[in-house]
Amino acid sequence: MSDALLPGACIGCAACVAACPVLAADGGFAGPKVVGPAFARHREGGWPGEPYPGPAEAAALGADLCLRCHACDLACPAGIAVSALTGQAKTLAAQAPQTAFHRFSGRLLADQERFGHLVSAAGAARRLGRCLAPRLALGLERTSLRVLGLSPNRSLPAPPRLSLPTWLESTRRPELERTSPSLILFAGCHARLHDPRVGQAAVSVLRAAGYRVALPTQVCCGSPASSSGEEELAAQAARANVALLGQTSTRLGEETPIVSPCPSCTLALRRTLPELVPGQAARRLASRVWDLGEFLAGPAASGLHLALERTMKRTAERSPDRSAERSPDRSAERSRMRTSGPYAYHTPCHLRALGSGRLFPALLGALGSGTFLDPGPAADGCCGMGGLAGLTAAGYGRSLATGRPVLEAYATLEPALILSDCPACRWQIADATGRDTAHPVEVLAAALAGVDSPRRQLRAAPLSISKEGIPRTS
Amino acid sequence: MTYDVVVIGSGLAGLVAAASAAAGGAKVGVISMSSGNLGLWSGLATGPAGGGRDVAEALCFFLETAERAGLPYRRAAASAGFDLLAASGRKVRAVLAPETMAAGDLRGLPTTAGGSGLLVAGFTELADYPAALIAAEARAWTGLAVNHRSLSLGWEVGHGSGPRIARLFDDRAWFSGFLDAARRVLIAEKPWRAGMDTARPAAIAFPPVLGLFAFRDNLTALSEALGCPVFELPALPPSIPGQRFWRFWRHRLEADGRVTFHAGRKVVKTGVEDGRCLWVADELTRFQARAFVLATGGVAGGGLLVSPSAFFAVTAADGEDGRQDQDRWSVDPAPDTPREPLFDLDTAGQGPDWSTWGPRTDRDGRPFQRAGVEGGSEAPRSSGAGHRRKPLANVFVAGWLLGGSEKRPPEACLSIVSGWRAGRLAASLAAKPDGERGGDPR
Numbered sequence: 001m002s003d004a005l006l007p008g009a010c011i012g013c014a015a016c017v018a019a020c021p022v023l024a025a026d027g028g029f030a031g032p033k034v035v036g037p038a039f040a041r042h043r044e045g046g047w048p049g050e051p052y053p054g055p056a057e058a059a060a061l062g063a064d065l066c067l068r069c070h071a072c073d074l075a076c077p078a079g080i081a082v083s084a085l086t087g088q089a090k091t092l093a094a095q096a097p098q099t100a101f102h103r104f105s106g107r108l109l110a111d112q113e114r115f116g117h118l119v120s121a122a123g124a125a126r127r128l129g130r131c132l133a134p135r136l137a138l139g140l141e142r143t144s145l146r147v148l149g150l151s152p153n154r155s156l157p158a159p160p161r162l163s164l165p166t167w168l169e170s171t172r173r174p175e176l177e178r179t180s181p182s183l184i185l186f187a188g189c190h191a192r193l194h195d196p197r198v199g200q201a202a203v204s205v206l207r208a209a210g211y212r213v214a215l216p217t218q219v220c221c222g223s224p225a226s227s228s229g230e231e232e233l234a235a236q237a238a239r240a241n242v243a244l245l246g247q248t249s250t251r252l253g254e255e256t257p258i259v260s261p262c263p264s265c266t267l268a269l270r271r272t273l274p275e276l277v278p279g280q281a282a283r284r285l286a287s288r289v290w291d292l293g294e295f296l297a298g299p300a301a302s303g304l305h306l307a308l309e310r311t312m313k314r315t316a317e318r319s320p321d322r323s324a325e326r327s328p329d330r331s332a333e334r335s336r337m338r339t340s341g342p343y344a345y346h347t348p349c350h351l352r353a354l355g356s357g358r359l360f361p362a363l364l365g366a367l368g369s370g371t372f373l374d375p376g377p378a379a380d381g382c383c384g385m386g387g388l389a390g391l392t393a394a395g396y397g398r399s400l401a402t403g404r405p406v407l408e409a410y411a412t413l414e415p416a417l418i419l420s421d422c423p424a425c426r427w428q429i430a431d432a433t434g435r436d437t438a439h440p441v442e443v444l445a446a447a448l449a450g451v452d453s454p455r456r457q458l459r460a461a462p463l464s465i466s467k468e469g470i471p472r473t474s
Numbered sequence: 475m476t477y478d479v480v481v482i483g484s485g486l487a488g489l490v491a492a493a494s495a496a497a498g499g500a501k502v503g504v505i506s507m508s509s510g511n512l513g514l515w516s517g518l519a520t521g522p523a524g525g526g527r528d529v530a531e532a533l534c535f536f537l538e539t540a541e542r543a544g545l546p547y548r549r550a551a552a553s554a555g556f557d558l559l560a561a562s563g564r565k566v567r568a569v570l571a572p573e574t575m576a577a578g579d580l581r582g583l584p585t586t587a588g589g590s591g592l593l594v595a596g597f598t599e600l601a602d603y604p605a606a607l608i609a610a611e612a613r614a615w616t617g618l619a620v621n622h623r624s625l626s627l628g629w630e631v632g633h634g635s636g637p638r639i640a641r642l643f644d645d646r647a648w649f650s651g652f653l654d655a656a657r658r659v660l661i662a663e664k665p666w667r668a669g670m671d672t673a674r675p676a677a678i679a680f681p682p683v684l685g686l687f688a689f690r691d692n693l694t695a696l697s698e699a700l701g702c703p704v705f706e707l708p709a710l711p712p713s714i715p716g717q718r719f720w721r722f723w724r725h726r727l728e729a730d731g732r733v734t735f736h737a738g739r740k741v742v743k744t745g746v747e748d749g750r751c752l753w754v755a756d757e758l759t760r761f762q763a764r765a766f767v768l769a770t771g772g773v774a775g776g777g778l779l780v781s782p783s784a785f786f787a788v789t790a791a792d793g794e795d796g797r798q799d800q801d802r803w804s805v806d807p808a809p810d811t812p813r814e815p816l817f818d819l820d821t822a823g824q825g826p827d828w829s830t831w832g833p834r835t836d837r838d839g840r841p842f843q844r845a846g847v848e849g850g851s852e853a854p855r856s857s858g859a860g861h862r863r864k865p866l867a868n869v870f871v872a873g874w875l876l877g878g879s880e881k882r883p884p885e886a887c888l889s890i891v892s893g894w895r896a897g898r899l900a901a902s903l904a905a906k907p908d909g910e911r912g913g914d915p916r
Contacts (some may be wrong), residue, residue: 015513017637018712024641024686027632074737077514077775079507270758287758298475355756357503357734365731377544377725378644378687405644405687 007044007085009078010037016072016082021382022065025401029062032072036085039063055096063089067386067402068227070353087226094229105149109388110228112220116193123159151396155431157194164196168203168215177212182252184245185215186269186289188262190423192218198423201445202261202292208448209296209303214256216248221260221268222276227387231276234268238276241269246281257299258285261292261441263351263421264387270354291351292441293359293421307448308367315450341370344415345440346406346429348422349382360421360440367447379409385428400432407432419443476762477503477734478904479897480754482741482816483769483777485510487873489723490893491767491900493539496732498901503761504727505736505754509720511775516708517682517715518558519547519570519887532894533570533887543726545718546690548576557581559592559679561603561709563611569887572715574682574689578705580616583676591619593675594707595660598626601634602710603681621675625659627652636683640714643685643692653699661700674701682706682715689718736761744816746856749864751817765868765900768816768847768854769893772874778812778821778845812845814875817866820848820855821877846877851892852899868903870896 016032017023023031039061042053063086072082094106108115122144129137142152164187183206191199203213222237249256260266269289274282296304345361361372384403389395400407410418411433418433419440420426426437479495481488484506495502519536533549540547547570550556557580560566565580583592594612596605609622631638642648661674678700684692689706696704708715727733736759745753745760753762770777812821847854851871856864872892 013514014712015509015716017635018513018714018717019509020637023635024637027630027638031635070738074508075513076508077511077771079740079776353738355505355736355739357736358728359734362731362734374729376687377721380721380725380728405641 005081005084007037007040007080009080010041010076011078012038013077015075015077019071019075021069021071021384021402022067025384025404026062026065026398029065032066032082032086035061035063035066035089036072036082037080039089040085055092055094058089058093059096061089061093063093064229065398066090067382067384067389069349069382069386071349071382074352087229090229091231092229101149105392106228107230107233108148109391110225110230110233112189112193112224112388115388116189119156120159120193126156127159146393149393150391151393153396153431154391155427157190160194160196162196164192164199165215167196167200168213171203177207180210180212182212182214182256183295184248184252184256184258185213186218186221186245186258186260186265187215188260188265188423189220189224191261195423198261198439198442201439201442202259204445205296205304205441205448206259206300208307209300210306211300211303214248214252217244219244221262221265222272223264223268224387226268226272227389234272235276238268238273238282241273242277242282242285245285249285254284255288257295258289259292259295260289261421261439262423263291263348263354264424266291267350267354291354291356291359291421293351293363294354294356296441296444297359297363304363304367311448311450341417342373342415343370343443344373344375344379344410344413344418346375346383346410346418346420346425347380348420348425351421360419360444364440364443364447367444370443373413373415375409375413378405381406383407383425383428385424387424390424390428399428403428403432410435417443475503475759477501478763479503479765479767479900480505480761480763481767481769481897481900482506482754483510483771483775483873484508484724484735484737485512485769485771485775485873485889486515486719487771487889487893487896488767488769489719489727490536490539490890491769491870491872491897492727492733493723494535494894494897495767495901495904496727496730496897497535497539498898498905500732500765500901500904502727502733503736503763504733505739505741505756505761507738507740507776509716509737510771512716512720513713514711515713515716515719516560517572517575517713517719518566518568518708519890520566520568528895529887529891532891535894536570536887536890539723539726543722544690545722546573547571548573550576550579552581559608559612559616559707561608561681561707563608564615566708570890572706572718574684574693574706574715575708576705577703578677578679578707580618583618590673590676591621593660593678594620594622595656595678595680596622596624597639597681597683598624599628599631599633600636600639600681600683608707623660625655636681636712636714637686637717639681639683640686643683644688646688649685649688649692649695653695656696657699661702677703677705679705679707682709682713686714686718686721741816746817746866749856749866750868751866754816764904765870767870767872767893767896767900768875769872769896770816770875772877773812773845775874777814777873777875779815780812780845814847817854817856817869819866819871821845847871847875851876851896868900870899872896 012033014033020032022029039053039058066086068083068087070083076082126137126141129140145152185203187199206213219240220237222234225233225237245258266289270286274286347358364370382403383406384390384399386399390399407429410429415435418429418435418437420429420437421439429435430437478500479502481492481495481502481504484504488504488506488510492502492504537547537549549570556568556571556576557565558568558571558575558578559580594605594609596603605622605624609620612618612620627639627642631642660678684706693704724735728735739756741754741756743755744751751766753760754766755761772778773780814821854866854869854871856866873889876888876892
């Protein structure tokens with residue numbers, strides 16, 4: 001066992017308690033110190049005359065309420081992986097007796113493959129219904145969300161018209177790609193099943209930076225499953241991904257980088273996957289997983305700059321009257337590339353946990369794409385969504401309470417777009433503040449394409465929440 | 475990843491070093507396992523005010539950065555520092571204090587007055603904060619007139635949790651209700667029984683949980699509503715002042731755009747050539763820089779490894795227990811010196827028994843604070859193979875790793891002063907053209 005998982009190293013200082021966003025909002029959660037190291041110690045040793053604690057005790061501490069934001073890990077001066085220990089308690093709590101309905105709706109979200117296909121399948125019916133009888137369709141939608149145990153206040157993603165793999169194949173230009181280095185895109189469930197535009201933007205930026213993008217068959221990274229305490233489901237997903245991505249790597253080369261636009265997927269593949277799947281293959285795979293921001297700021301940086309310079313040249317050629325007043329100053333030239341902005345950037349918890357820094361604002365700033373508003377220190381925390389925990393009927397109110405400081409900070413700003421790498425953060429911020437959100441790579445792709453800012457009109461959510469929390473149709 | 479300056483550790487010393495290096499024009503990467511001891515920190519920079527130009531400049535820089543971060547600090551007007559009341563009921567001396575605590579300087583409070591002394595306010599739901607006990611201790615130790623009163627925040631708060639109470643104080647609607655309750659209970663604006671003491675207290679002390687973000691507005695509103703100065707008392711962890719510091723400083727440094735935080739990463743490898751460090755790495759990423767600041771903390775922070783036998787005087791010969799401990803801490807059985815694991819720097823603590831470490835004066839603090847890196851912050855010496863007693867030219871040490879407590883003169887506020895100095899030196903070294911740095915590291 002690694003040092004990070006030794007609950008005995010906990011000195012009980014409660015630094016994790018001060019950092020925990022769930023504990024601050026929810027009286028039902030006993031806090032990371034108790035649910036993590038203290039409960040683990042209790043399970044190791046037991047107390048004289050007391051039975052070893054089991055699922056019921058874990059559930060009584062509110063272990064299922066932990067959102068796995070990893071804020072406790074980053075606070076612990078003893079270097080304990082507190083969230084891994086709370087995760088163990090969470091897995092135990094998931095085994096506690098619960099009603100068949102709760103089990104069903106919990107598993108529905110844990111299994112993203114199933115959930116995604118359900119949403120896609122329902123998509124056609126929703127689109128048709130909204131054309132024929134909007135009010136009736138809306139009522140039906142809400143009822144069915146309730147039946148599934150989901151909050152009727154959440155906007156569901158609009159079903160994609162074109163799937164990401166189809167788009168990828170249709171836009172491939174083999175003559176340009178023959179000499180380019182390859183990479184594997186791990187798109188993540190959101191880009192793959194719900195919103196392919198993030199995947200499209202990632203692919204076009206990576207292609208512009210000179211890479212050949214492969215999108216092999218892949219399944220969910222397992223993050224929603226382990227967040228719901230469904231360890232077995234997460235292990236299944238991890239095994240499937242090791243096999244599927246392993247096959248592609250054999251074809252493309254064992255060192256081919258795997259890049260994901262979703263920090264939660266990156267975290268799951270890099271950190272959780274080698275714990276769930278024993279063996280060299282999984283460890284090797286985990287070691288070449290990159291977050292998209294890391295990759296663009298690292299190996300792809302020079303290619304990206306070249307691509308941007310090409311775009312600028314093209315723009316200058318297209319508008320000769322502007323090029324006449326071009327100054328030799330590069331920064332002035334770049335400032336023309338600024339998209340309309342201003343933006344606000346939200347750092348997802350899992351990007352913090354990866355320890356890769358706030359790379360996209362720096363990247364966009366260096367490329368001269370847009371200005372950023374400062375939402376203040378309160379915005380720099382957990383939005384409360386916790387992956388998909390905030391989608392359930394019970395989790396909706398809790399998620400808004402947990403993320404309140406963050407959401408209030410964004411509600412007071414007037415940015416053109418709120419950017420965040422994480423689809424769950426974007427979902428929560430859009431629902432709670434009514435603002436438009438996007439993945440920062442969409443802005444980057446727009447800058448490379450010479451468009452002013454990413455097209456928002458496509459994002460037609462059937463149901464969204466205004467600032468006051470009152471549902472309205474869009 | 476390549477930076478001008480890499481700071482290892484993001485406790486107080488690491489954050490100050492990062493800010494100071496960034497102010498010197500460097501692009502800074504902060505690599506840290508956690509927020510260090512900030513989670514335990516009361517928020518006070520303790521010790522007597524030291525002298526020297528460096529100290530004055532460092533404190534000035536700290537105050538300016540804190541102001542910009544939105545978490546203002548105050549420096550005591552008196553040369554001896556603030557005399558603040560702690561939650562133990564005793565006096566603690568501080569050179570710098572957060573604005574929220576600075577108003578509690580006991581020197582500024584009336585010593586004795588008929589009924590209008592200091593009021594210690596407590597919350598029934600907050601654990602480890604017994605207002606009655608604090609007031610009684612304070613009366614005994616300070617000779618001031620100190621009263622106490624507690625008010626309940628309502629059943630929904632639950633019990634014990636400072637962070638939950640702080641979250642409530644960030645809620646405007648809830649806080650306006652709290653103001654009414656505070657007026658009724660703390661200053662008995664409308665006495666609800668005959669003979670109530672309606673004298674206004676000279677000042678009111680609150681637990682340090684008055685909001686994680688809205689604390690400045692809250693204190694102003696409370697002071698206006700209650701008609702007297704109000705302030706927070708430094709108290710036990712979970713530390714909201716420490717959390718504020720971490721969140722506000724990290725936000726400011728990131729928003730300024732010169733500092734990148736790589737949190738949750740433990741540096742395990744270093745690349746040293748010819749007395750210069752070229753890179754440090756965790757298990758995944760290599761971070762290159764022209765200069766490095768080592769702010770990994772002392773014995774308590776994990777920057778120095780010490781065999782438990784040093785504390786418990788159990789040697790390997792004593793039996794199985796001693797051997798097991800040594801396996802776990804992977805310290806050579808002899809000699810039993812504190813070890814700096816990253817660069818294998820020479821340490822001042824020697825011998826198998828902590829009682830022999832370092833100089834022994836009253837101001838050196840606890841034994842574990844005496845061990846430290848030898849050679850000072852500017853030229854730490856590495857004792858690693860091939861570098862025997864050779865100074866590392868581009869590594870600067872800050873904080874408790876230097877040895878000594880915050881009180882050690884002349885380095886009052888050890889973390890702040892050494893952090894500022896290390897950051898400044900690292901930035902100026904990184905800015906020098908390659909020739910002047912004695913060979914190109916890359």
